[in-house]
Amino acid sequence: MKKNIIVQFLILLILVAIFITGISLYNLRTVSIKSSVTSAESISEVIKSGLDLHIKDNSNVDEFLKSVSSMKNVKDLWLVKSDLISSQFENSKFKDPKDDLDRTVLRAGKTKYIVSEGFINTNVRVTIPYNANVTCLSCHNVKEGQTLGAISIVLDVSTLKEIGIRSIYVIITIILLAVIMVFLFSKKVFNPYFSLYTKLRDNINQAKVGKFINISIPPGLSSEVVQVTKDYNNLITIFKDTSLDIDEKLQGFVGYRDKTTLNTNPLNESKDIIDNLSNLYQFKKQVELDNTKNEIYNRIAQVFENKFNLKNFTFFEIDIKKQKMERIISVGESLFCYDSIKDNPHLCRAARTKSDVISIDFHESCPFFNKKDKFYYCLNIDIIENLYLIVHFVTDTKEELEEIKNKSLFISRFLKEARPAVEVKLLMQALEESAFKDGLTQLYNRKFLDENLKILIPQIKRDKKNIGLLMLDMDHFKAVNDEYGHDIGDKVLKELSRILEENVRESDILVRYGGEEFMVLLIGVDSEESALAIAHKIGAKVRENEIDVYAGTTIKKTVSMGLSMFPEDSSSFETVVKNADIALYEAKSNGRDKVVRYTKEQKTSVELF
Structure with a gap:
């Protein structure tokens, strides 16, 4: 800044000096010209008076004009006659006009001048009209005021110009000396302020x-x-x-x-x-x-994509107690370890150690990540007891991995802020499941069946699918309770529920209908033959299963089943339930451990009771 101010100040001084010089030169030229015109007019008056006197006395006019021409600064002088005196004085000292300036003055009767400027010399040519006065009327046949002739005088004003230039030099020198003194004084005064400004500028840059x-x-x-x-x-x-x-x-x-x-x-x-x-x-x-846990996870995924610009990541939950792994959200290419740990979730290092797992240069922290040209970062978040959310990030470069590491605490903060909401949704889900599930077998109860049939039946009809309805009853269950006690009876029911879960699809619905009676809804089963095949498979598995009761003693049980098809047997699901119950009664009446398909020839439920 200091240099800029000095340069600007010097430029300003130079401009001021040039301006003053220009003004002085202009004034000098103007004054010189006006002075020359005034001098010429004075000389012309002398000439006019001298001419009148010499003409009256018949004295030598040439000597008079010569003496006037010898005056200082007069370079040339001549007299011009107009047409009014040409005929009267053919041999007079007045000559014909030399140029246009002479002719212009003779016509206009007014003084004119021109300036001839050279590098060294400057001349002013002035032509003054000679107008007739009272004295002239006695000799000339003209009217008073008419132009009889003109006097042209050439004056050298170089001397005036030299004097003016010397004056300008003196003025400029004085101005420059004054400016330099002011500048030096100002510099001394302003230096502390320049220094303060520099320090202030540097401190502001440091503060940034x-x-x-x-x-x-x-x-x-x-x-x-x-x-x-x-x-x-x-x-x-x-x-x-x-x-x-x-x-x-x-x-x-x-x-x-x-x-x-x-x-x-x-x-x-x-x-x-x-x-x-x-x-x-x-x-x-x-x-x-948000309504559900998945909505929350989707919102977190949007934050990762939009705020943190993450392209490859997966959310999955691991239930350590149940040894179950569920992939919830997957964005881009990630979870290259899924095939290795999906059936053995306890192998996941992040879940097992309850800590973050990061790709390391010289050895693999996770032995199951099988993509050697990628880098990974796994975050572990405890949702509820024994349930962990693992967020698995994958990057193409080390720089991207470092960026995730730098942001990991903030990423975790978003996950931790979402954890209470996820926990609430899981608790609500558990509460909802407890209302719809049997506490002993963890199968659905009749309340769940009643609530879901309102949605399920219209969908089945719309999709034109079938439901194979199996009613199951444990044979001689009361004898188990009487002989071994209710604990063993509960164990027998749990074993039956396990066998049912292992031998039906995830889309099928298992219901503990009451006591030792169970209901299986085979959703979308192809035909009654397929439904009967599943029923026989369940019966065989139950028949083969050995249940420990005490001290190495085991028992085996059987089940009786009745099958009815919806909507083949009836368009009313309640009627199909009754039909399956009738078929179950038929199976028990005919020796138990059987599967009976309902037919219209069987007794109605009214006849049974």
Whole structure:
């Protein structure tokens, strides 16, 4: 800045000197011309008077004109006659006009001049009209005021010009000396302010990268500026302490610092943190309003894609107690370890160690990640007891992996903010399941059946599919309770529910209908033959199953089953249930351990009772 001000000041001085010089030269030229015209008019008056006198006395006019021509600065002089005296004085000293200037003056009767400027010499040519007066009327046949002739005089004004130029030189020298003195004095006065400005500029640049430094006050400043500088130093100190304190405290809320923004203004970092906290707050409010766990996971995935620009990641849940793994969300290419751990979720290192797992350069932290040209980062979040959410990130480069590591704390913060909402959804799901599931066998109960049939039956009719309805009853179950006790009876029912779950599809519905009676809904079964095949398979598995009762003693049980098809047997599902119950009664009446297909020839439920 100092150099710029000096250069600008010098340019200003030069422009001022040029302006003054130009004005002086213009004034010099104007004054010289006016002075020359005035001198010429004075000389012409002398000539007019001399001519009148010499003409009256018949004296020598040539000598008179010669004496006038010898005057200082007069380079040339001649007389011009007009047409009015040409005929009267053919031999007079007045000559014919030399040029257009002479002719113009003779016509107009007014003084005219022209300037001839050279590099060294400057001449002014002035032509003054000679108008007739009272004296002239006695000799000339003209009217008073008519132009009889003109006097042309050429004056050399170089001397005046030289004097003026010397004056200009003196003026310019004085101005420049005065300007230099002012400049040197100003420089001495302004130097402390330049120094203060430089320090202020440097300190502001340092503050942009988080370095707050007080300014040392240079000598020579006014008391007001010194006080302002002290106030600035106090402000910087307060700003430094406050911004660092805010940054430190806000950092505790978020637990995340982007390493790419280190050494920046803490206030800017605090602003970023506040923005992040605002985003977290809005995110938390949104997930609290989501209906299901999957909606929450989808919202988290959107945050990962849109805020963190993550392209390849997978969400999966691992239930350690049940040894069950469920992939929930998958974006891009990821989870290259899925085939290795899907049937053995306890092998997942993140779930087993309850800690993050990161790809390492010189050895593999996870032996089941089978993509050698990729990098991975696994986050483990405890949802509820024995249930973990594993977020598996995959990157193509180490730089992308480092970026995820830098953001991992903030990513985890989003997951932790969502965890209570997920936990609530799981608890609600568990509560809902407890209302719809049998506490002993964990199969659905009759309440679940009644609620879901309202949705299931219209869908089956719309899709034109079948339901094979099996009614099952444990044979001689009361004898088990009487002989071995209710604990063994409960164990027998649990074993039956296990066999049912293992031998039907996930789309089929298992219901504990009451006591030792069970219902199996074979959804979308192809035909009654397929339904009977499943029923016989279940009967065989039950028949083969040995149940430990005590001290190495085992028992085997059998089941009786009745089958009815919906909507083949009836368009009313309640009627189909009754039909299956009738077929079950038929199986028990005919020796048990059988599967009976309902037919219209069988007794009606009214006849049974």
